[in-house]
Amino acid sequence: MAKDLKQTVFLPKTDFPMRAGLPKKEPEILAMWNDMGFFDELRARRQGHEKFILHDGPPYANGNLHIGHALNKILKDLINRFQSAIGKDANYVPGWDCHGLPIEWKIEEQYRKKKRNKDEVPIVEFRNECRDFASHWVDVQSEEFQRLGVMGNWADPYLTMAYSSEAVIAREIGKFLMNGSLFRGSKPVMWSAVEKTALAEAEIEYFDRTSTTIYARFPVKSSPMAELDGAQIIIWTTTPWTMPGNRATAYGEEINYGLYHVDAVAEDSLAKVGDRLVFADDLADSIAEACGISAMTRSNDVPVEVFKDTILKHPLNGQGYDHDVPMLPADYVTTDQGTGIVHIAPGHGAEDYVLGIAHGVPVPETVAADGRLMDHLPHFAGMSALKDNPAIADKLAELGALLGRGQVTHSYPHSWRSHAPLIFRNTPQWFISMESHGLRDTALKALSETVFYPPVGQSRLTSMIAGRPDWCISRQRAWGVPIPVFVHKASGEPLRDQAVIDRVVEAFEKEGADAWFASPPERFLGDQYDASEYEQVTDIVDVWFDSGSTHAFLLEGNNDMSWPADMYLEGSDQHRGWFHSSLLESCGTRGRAPYDSVLTHGFVLDEQGRKMSKSLGNTVTPQDVIKENGADILRIWVANSDYYDDLRIGKEILQRQVDHYRRLRNTFRYLLGALDGFSDDERIAVADMPSLDRWVLHRLTEVDATIRKAIAGHDYHQVFTSLHHFCNSDLSAFYFDIRKDTLYCADPASVERRACRTVMDEVFNCLVPWLAPILCFTAEEAWQTRYPNPKESVHFGVWRDLPADWVDENLGLRWMRVRDARLVVTGAIEKLRADGVVKSSLQAHPTLYAPAAVIEAFDGLDAADIFITSSASLKQATPPADARLAEDDETIGVTVALAEGHKCQRCWKILPEVDDAEDAMCQRCDDVVSTMGDAAAE
Ligand SMILES: [Zn+2]
Secondary structure, three states: OOOOHHHHOOOOOOOOOOOOOHHHHHHHHHHHHHHOOHHHHHHHHOOOOOEOOEEOOOOEOOOOOOHHHHHHHHHHHHHHHHHHHOOOEOOOOOEEEOOOHHHHHHHHHHHHHOOOOHHHOOHHHHHHHHHHHHHHHHHHHHHHHHHOOOOOOOOOOEEOOOHHHHHHHHHHHHHHHHHOOEEEEEEEEEEEOOOOEEOOHHHEEEEEEEEEEEEEEEEEEEOOOHHHOOOEEEEEEOOHHHHHHOOEEEEOOOOOEEEEEEEEEOOOOOOOOOOEEEEEHHHHHHHHHHOOEEEEEEEEEEOHHHHHOOEEEOOOOOOOOOOEEEEEEOOOOOOOOOOOEEEEOOOOOHHHHHHHHHOOOOOOOOEOOOOEEOOOOOOOOOOEOOOOHHHHHHHHHHOOOEEEEEEEEEEEEEEOOOOOEOEEEEEEEEEEOOOOOOHHHHHHHHHHOOEEEOOHHHHHHHHHHHHOOOEEOEEOOOOOOEOOOEEEOOOOOEOOOHHHHHHHHHHHHHHOOHHHHHOOOHHHHOOOOOHHHEEEOOOEEOHHHHHHOHHHHHHOOOOOOOOOEEEEEEEHHHHOOHHHHHHHHHHHHHOOOOEEEEEEEOOEEOOOOOOOOOOOOOOOOHHHHHHHOOHHHHHHHHHOOOOOOOEEOOHHHHHHHHHHHHHHHHHHHHHHHHOOOOOHHHOOOHHHOOHHHHHHHHHHHHHHHHHHHHHHOOOHHHHHHHHHHHHHHHHHHHHHHHHHHHHHHOOOOOHHHHHHHHHHHHHHHHHHHHHOOOOHHHHHHHHHHHOOOOOOOHHHOOOOOOOHHHOOHHHHHHHHHHHHHHHHHHHHHHHHHHOOOOOOHHHEEEEEEOOHHHHHHOOOOOHHHHHOOOOOEEEOOOOOOOOEEEOOEEEEEEEEEEOOOEEOOOOOOEEOOOOOOOOOOOHHHHHHHHHHHHHHHO
16 A cells, blocks of 8 residues: 655644745834733833943934834844843833924914014913923834834833923033033034024034125234335135124234235225235236236335234224224144135134133124124124125225125035025123033043943043033024023122022922922022012023933932943944033033943945935835835844944845845754654753754854854854854754754654754754844744743743853864865765766765864764765765865865665665665664554554
8 A cells, every 4th residue: 555655754833934935024023022921021020130221322202113213223222222132120211302493494484474473472382382392203203113013111101301301401401501511602503594593513404605805904013024004914714794893813923924915906906006915825817817906016024023922903994893803823724725824803713712821812792683783783783694795895995995806606504404505693691611520520530430432432532522612502492491591690600509409400390490480580599589670581491401301310329220321332423412401511510421332333325335325215215115125124234234334225235134034033943843742751962962052052052142242242243154154054954954864754753863853952042042132023923833822922031041052163174074075075966966966965975085073073873865876985085186185185085976776765865775665764764664653543
């Protein structure tokens, strides 16, 4: 009776589908996690474990997520999940930055569309609209982050606009007020006349802009050099509107200057024959050309020592600008362009300000908040600094102040929000001093004690802190936490009284920062002070102060968290943003950084390395990738990238991640299929296992050590690469391949098959949890397929410590030799298959020629099994002339003959013991099948 032999082969069986269908499957898994109260349950299971706090840098709540957000949050999630997997209590509380100009700007845009004037809307009403806008986007982004598989306390995130947060931010400002490092100063700040506010460095973009340029005449008033009597010093500037604010000029001590007589001029020139002018020799030709001077004579050297005691008149002297203009040495003056002499308006430039202060030069206020020149300025009152630039130049020319004029296109600062050009404007602002209480030194020391990944971040942030000016924290806007300070009108001194601050904090806690605007000042000042004697500050605090204080309102004094954080992680642009402001805030109030380590990642570019933009049409959105491929593909992309550098993404790159994914999924699927029906009764002791199976256990210990080390160094790329290599090379292409025959055909009760299934069980129980932090959805799907339980998750487990008796270094070395030899054999058989000599490796009988060390490595092993042939020979000898040699070792070679015998119809091995009957079987298969027959008969 012919048996259906196919029925007797133990083919793998599993419900885990080959096709992932992630876009549909992932939301089902999210729903399951939701039902089991995933995050609370995980926290409960880690209670009492060492904490790991990755403090979330708050994204801004004003739009859908882009691919950069996805990178950022997935990377954070990888870290949190790996830390949780090795046993830590990783309490991740996501947060949002809710105050600030971009949201105000959106609301104002809506007003403009409705033809509403913002200045007529009560401030509390305006703030409420901003609050609603931020709330909406917090909800949208929260959904989108969760869809990426990011785990955390989404039910209770932190918001900078929460009343409790606003109260803490006010309390933190109070600390700087009380210790004396908060002061009101007058300084030029980058100012947007459109938004009517000072901007931070991070809010500025540079674009090309064409400006009117002028060469202006400064008559010499007095000088120790007699030849300068009646001469004019010439300066060049790209900002004619700063001329009313001029209070000095600067020269370079290394530059050679000369006195020039104008002999002839072009027709339309502003220069006159007989003019006697001073400028740098290097620039004489370019000045002559630009100002239409057709002939001039150099009459004298003008030594720089002379300048020190030379006093100039303003170009508009006698017309309302009659102050003296000193000449000051400055090492930043060059002869790259201009005249080698620089005009100094201390209210309109950082360098000008510093130079002016150092020499006791006054800092006038000349430009109002709306960017117009102030009323006290003769000839220019009411003119717009930027728009009326040519008109201002016209006026200067008309008044005889100019030698020449022109235009220049240069890189110019603009508001990143309104794209309006900015000006440096001298305004009263609130500053935190870098020096008065040693903030700079404290911050630099804190940086030296912080670990940076990658290390270059340390020097980057250090040089920024070392060179930065005082921290300007005031903004003349409405949507934010007010600087809760009262200034004594008579003395100009801020009121420093902790009781007042405490009343403010208490009010904010209950009613939010709106209380500052909605309450009479008496509420905060109490009975002790006369409100009429105090000015209530209405500036709000820079949003970087808000986010710089998140450590104070989320981490500190919170039993669920810890302070300082183990890690801050953001894009490398946050060296000047969040890492920076958090460091200053914490060092100024607590004397150290709020973090032990800082990790930075790069930016996301397209496949060609270009920035993504709507106009290039190369934008990849996380929403699209999820719809097309699933979040696990994006997660692989992050884990598989060098995230310290900029990352690229596009169709081809995503396809590569899909390929990686497929191999990992197939590994899960193969294990699940092979383990069908596996029970503990089948388990076998390590000591009783064949060498190959013990080698796999040894490999598990090696992979375990490698990935734990990589996690300690936050090298998740290494984690992914090691696991992918293990699945692909060690399992699929080697162990699974060799053990296929055992698994499909061997007696289920045999030591070989039991050992193989025991090992596969161990592999599954290691591999799925190892990959779970990366493939958070697919690992859960595989886990639930094997251990279905709606109350359990693969993510709840802590990675086990692998048994010490799995480690066997000698076995590792031995199998390295065997695998090297096997490569030569499979290469030779592959050649025959390509040539059509054999169809399957089971038709081949290879003979391996190798030195003793290699042949001995095969001691006790069935070489044919390892080569996946029906038979094989090993010879300790030099390979014959017709052998195929190992690529880098001529002492190892292979010849291949055809296997002798007939094909077993069950296992397809060709063996001498098999006859040529239609359903002939080898001895092993015959035994297995008859045992099955007996079992069926029983
Ligand atoms: Zn057989």
